[in-house]
Amino acid sequence: MQLVATPEFREAYERLAQATLEQVDQAILRLADDPSSAWARQNRVIGEQGAAWLIIIRCRTGDCALYWDQPDPTGPVQLLLLLAR
Numbered sequence: 001m002q003l004v005a006t007p008e009f010r011e012a013y014e015r016l017a018q019a020t021l022e023q024v025d026q027a028i029l030r031l032a033d034d035p036s037s038a039w040a041r042q043n044r045v046i047g048e049q050g051a052a053w054l055i056i057i058r059c060r061t062g063d064c065a066l067y068w069d070q071p072d073p074t075g076p077v078q079l080l081l082l083l084a085r
Contacts, residue, residue, distance in 0.1 A: 001077055002077070003079060004077070005079040006078070008081050009081055012084065016082075019059070020059045020084065023057055023059045024064055024066070027057045035070050035077050050069075052080050053067070059084075062085045063084075065081075065082070066082055
């Protein structure tokens with residue numbers, strides 16, 4: 001599966017500590033493997049700028065929230081935003 005990341009996602013991703021980065025990478029690989037899985041689509045958020053799926057990644061240093069979307073079922077997965085707590 002092709003992945004496309006927004007500048008906002010990349011900026012947050014580049015600031016992650018190594019231990020957190022490894023766990024986020026595992027979640028991204030799992031998402032890329034099957035974006036239609038129940039795990040990947042368990043949380044839907046809708047806001048003023050549209051909708052996205054949300055994956056909470058449990059990390060030793062704190063949880064991360066990965067927002068993503070796939071507007072076209074055959075298109076790339078869009079990594080929209082990554083928030084680290």
